[in-house]
Amino acid sequence: MTSSAAVVTLDHVSKRYGPAGTPPAVSDLSLTIPAGEIVVLVGPSGCGKTTTMKMINRLIEPTTGRITIDGEDVMRLPAVELRRRIGYVIQQVGLFPHLTVAENVAVVPRLLRWPETRVRDRVEELLDLVRLDPATYRDRYPSALSGGERQRVGVARALAADPPLMLMDEPFGAVDPILRDRLQNEFLRLQAQVRKTIVFVTHDVDEAIKMADRIAILQRGGILAQYDTPDAILAEPASEFVSRFVGADRGLKRLSLGRVRDLALTSPTTARVGEARADVRRRLDEAGAEYALLLDESDKPIGWIERRDLSGDDGVTPDDATPGSPTLQPESTLRDALSAMLGSSVQLGVVVDEAERVLGVVSVDAISEVLRAPAATVR
Amino acid sequence: MTEGEPLFRLDWVLQHLDMLWQRIGEHILVTVIAVAAGFVISFGLALAVRRYPFIYGPILAISGILYAIPSIALFVLFIPITGLSLLTAEIALVSYTLVILVRNMVTGLRGVPPEVIEAARGMGYTDRQRLWRVELPIAMPIIVAGLRIATVTTIGLVTIATLIGMGGLGYLIVNIGVQRRFPTATITGVVIVVLLSTAVDLGLQLLQRRLTPWARAHEA
Numbered sequence: 001m002t003s004s005a006a007v008v009t010l011d012h013v014s015k016r017y018g019p020a021g022t023p024p025a026v027s028d029l030s031l032t033i034p035a036g037e038i039v040v041l042v043g044p045s046g047c048g049k050t051t052t053m054k055m056i057n058r059l060i061e062p063t064t065g066r067i068t069i070d071g072e073d074v075m076r077l078p079a080v081e082l083r084r085r086i087g088y089v090i091q092q093v094g095l096f097p098h099l100t101v102a103e104n105v106a107v108v109p110r111l112l113r114w115p116e117t118r119v120r121d122r123v124e125e126l127l128d129l130v131r132l133d134p135a136t137y138r139d140r141y142p143s144a145l146s147g148g149e150r151q152r153v154g155v156a157r158a159l160a161a162d163p164p165l166m167l168m169d170e171p172f173g174a175v176d177p178i179l180r181d182r183l184q185n186e187f188l189r190l191q192a193q194v195r196k197t198i199v200f201v202t203h204d205v206d207e208a209i210k211m212a213d214r215i216a217i218l219q220r221g222g223i224l225a226q227y228d229t230p231d232a233i234l235a236e237p238a239s240e241f242v243s244r245f246v247g248a249d250r251g252l253k254r255l256s257l258g259r260v261r262d263l264a265l266t267s268p269t270t271a272r273v274g275e276a277r278a279d280v281r282r283r284l285d286e287a288g289a290e291y292a293l294l295l296d297e298s299d300k301p302i303g304w305i306e307r308r309d310l311s312g313d314d315g316v317t318p319d320d321a322t323p324g325s326p327t328l329q330p331e332s333t334l335r336d337a338l339s340a341m342l343g344s345s346v347q348l349g350v351v352v353d354e355a356e357r358v359l360g361v362v363s364v365d366a367i368s369e370v371l372r373a374p375a376a377t378v379r
Numbered sequence: 380m381t382e383g384e385p386l387f388r389l390d391w392v393l394q395h396l397d398m399l400w401q402r403i404g405e406h407i408l409v410t411v412i413a414v415a416a417g418f419v420i421s422f423g424l425a426l427a428v429r430r431y432p433f434i435y436g437p438i439l440a441i442s443g444i445l446y447a448i449p450s451i452a453l454f455v456l457f458i459p460i461t462g463l464s465l466l467t468a469e470i471a472l473v474s475y476t477l478v479i480l481v482r483n484m485v486t487g488l489r490g491v492p493p494e495v496i497e498a499a500r501g502m503g504y505t506d507r508q509r510l511w512r513v514e515l516p517i518a519m520p521i522i523v524a525g526l527r528i529a530t531v532t533t534i535g536l537v538t539i540a541t542l543i544g545m546g547g548l549g550y551l552i553v554n555i556g557v558q559r560r561f562p563t564a565t566i567t568g569v570v571i572v573v574l575l576s577t578a579v580d581l582g583l584q585l586l587q588r589r590l591t592p593w594a595r596a597h598e599a
Contacts, residue, residue, distance in 0.1 A: 057501060059497075059500060059501060080503045080504070080505050081503070082503075083500070083501055083502060083503035084502070084503035085503075088498065088501035088502055090494060090497060090498060090501070091494075092492070092494035093494070093498075094492070094494035094495045094496075094497055094498030094499075095495075095498070096495060096498075096499070096513060096517075097492075097495070097517060097593055098513075098516040098517055098519075098591065098593045098594075099593075100593075107502055108502055108503065111502070111503055111504065111508070141592075141593040142593075143593065157502075167501075
């Protein structure tokens, strides 16, 4: 799909709802939102995050300051023209109940007077993109859709005219946690394809960490507390407020950003079923290790064997191994890896590939090493 | 009732079919003019309320008072000004439709979910496009419900307009039936009024279903 992404800048933007002298909702906010990134505005209620977002498409107009999209001042354009160029997704979705799924998706292209054949093709393309079978869903009314399907249609509708910028106001806030997780993953996959500039509002720190390329943390009165990558914010909160807002478990949250594949794996001492115990003992001595990893014929891990269980001269049997050592995939988050390892007797995680063959092991130490490393500035 | 006159004489009805059709025609015409005029005025008022919500209270109060005035009184009130004319009848009939139509239109427009309005604004509908393409279609079932009540009420009220010489089915019921003590005419008139009301009500209901297939999906 062809698409471009826009750079958005906020230049000393303030919004005051009351007369001069009343406390502002947004105070002197300056931000640059790079093209093709997801920037999450997050903060407690009353921090002005939604106000900030709505000033970009002029649903709310700033009191002072300047907002530009690709260098163009948003106040220069007629508001409706501006909005047709910006995708907009809200928490309650707001599908038009009297229009079918296809007609909902076609709203902005029709406002822009696209030829009908182009509109139809675009609707099909978008329904495919959000994984709703066009033949099944095209002619349904929103009342016949589930919450997750409605949200997908909402995203397709926002993408319809291929806008370089999307605004999303708590888009996954009204669905249950399991569905939210799935929609988030789907959206990230979609974004990897379309590469739009996205301004995403949420009050949920975990969602912000998961979705963001950059996070802008706002505090009451619309004051920017910190603007950086999730990793940098978790590693070095800029203030007491940010530190409290991201939570005492920010170390663990940081781990959820890393993947097992990012770690250097070590090769364990291995043993095979049927091999002489003396040979395994010798290898353990050479490596100075206490445990050997028992593998079956196809290199799949069976479990760990402790040195003191290797007396005698018989062959090694699967019963010698302590089962239940966690296996991890390269895609597992470090947070999940740590959690699995802490729950097992041998605090090593066995990393396996898709065929369950052993790639190596990781230790708890290797993970805590990550937390001591300085933050990456770009994820 | 005249001595020996039966309650209902089918032969009279069959002999006067032409006259009956004429009365039905008059009745429908007076009704359609009243409802159409009431609809246009109410629509204007409802749009004004959409823009200036504070005028809704006064509008409801005034149309409520009009509704409370007995129809005969309203006719009499206007005869000195507009005479025994269609205009006199319509002024009264139209003023009765207002309270029903305005209330349903405003309720329908206000019933459009706020997130739908926000989505429409955010996607770049102009105010007028939003009204015609989003708010009115969504308000349609409630507006048509009001139209049904107003029309059925008006069909009933037109019967009384015969008192100021407007003919219609009221002429059968009152002028022929009651004044000449001929019950066949009264019964015929009443039956036709009831049938007409029911048919129009049913027709409007079908029209509404046809116009709002999405609302049916919602009921299911």
